Amino acid sequence: MTFPRKDILGTQDMDASEISSILDVTESFVEVSTREVKKVPTLRGKTIINLFYEPSTRTRTSFEIAGKRLSADVINISTSGSSVAKGESLKDTAMTLAAMAADVIVVRHPSSGAPHFLAGHVPCAVINGGDGTHEHPTQALLDLFTIRQRKGSLTGLRVGIIGDIAHSRVARSNIFAMRTLGMDVRVCGPASLLPLEIESLGVRAYTDLDTAIRDVDIIMVLRLQLERQEKGLIPSLREYSQLYGLNLKRLEQAKPDVLIMHPGPINRGVEMAPEVAEGRYSLILDQVANGVALRMALLYLLAGGPGL
Ligand code: CP
Secondary structure: OOOOOOOEOOOOOOOHHHHHHHHHHHHHHHHHHHOOOOOOOOOOOOEEEEEEOOOOOHHHHHHHHHHHHOOOEEEEEEOOOOHHHHOOOHHHHHHHHHHOOOOEEEEEEOOOOHHHHHHOOOOOEEEEEEEOOOEOHHHHHHHHHHHHHHHOOOOOOEEEEEOOOOOOHHHHHHHHHHHHOOOEEEEEOOHHHOOOOHHHHOOEEEOOHHHHOOOOOEEEEOOOOHHHOOOOOOOOHHHHHHHHOEOHHHHOOOOOOOEEEOOOOOOEOOOEOHHHHOOOOEOHHHHHHHHHHHHHHHHHHHHOOOOO
């Protein structure tokens, strides 16, 4: 099998068979993390650079762990400790790293489109680790893997994505991929956090949470992106939490076997109560664990491990 892409920039242009193939390859990497010695030689001699212009715990760490479990050399670069702090441009930074023979650059950037721009200027593979409010493809793919792992298949499942849809790259990447896979997607949040044209993506928009979560198989709660809010979009955190916070009482309206997801980090007590985050149907830590396997799969596919 030859992977047909140089880069992973988004889910918008992925078809169903490509997504399914990535999830199948992910399956084969889950077991590595359960071994006593969590390492395979697949990417020995390859170099992976994590270039993060925004904070991250899950994405950056799981790419680092994924690369190391595949025996690649992994280097982490953040803005404060690099020449980015001296004003070096994104393009110059990436070309510099590529000149050191990097095989994969994982980039997170506050500007939508930054990874796409980079991909056109460097010969190595580029993976989008989250760009502005645009896409977070690796999060969506690990979410889909986690749902498939629990439910067996994806087509026909009904998902409610709740919260700050307007600022969420996680929502966009999930909507693109879920619609491609034939899933029924609802989005719900205050009107000020629902983009005007959101239904043109093939989803149904709701402003009432109780209605939105009725009969859904999965509730995906989003982080309220406090760092990206313009003034006045929500009246107060207290009111947001009263109307859109997922708590045990609200969950009584949902299917008894509903699964709960959140990409993290959680604003506890704002978008989700701790009892829900840690409750019996929460998949939040499965998402985190599967993030390592999914990122191992993508690094393997892009960095050309043996057997391709
Ligand atoms: N879900 C996610 O992208 O989390 P981090 O910001 O911690 O990487």
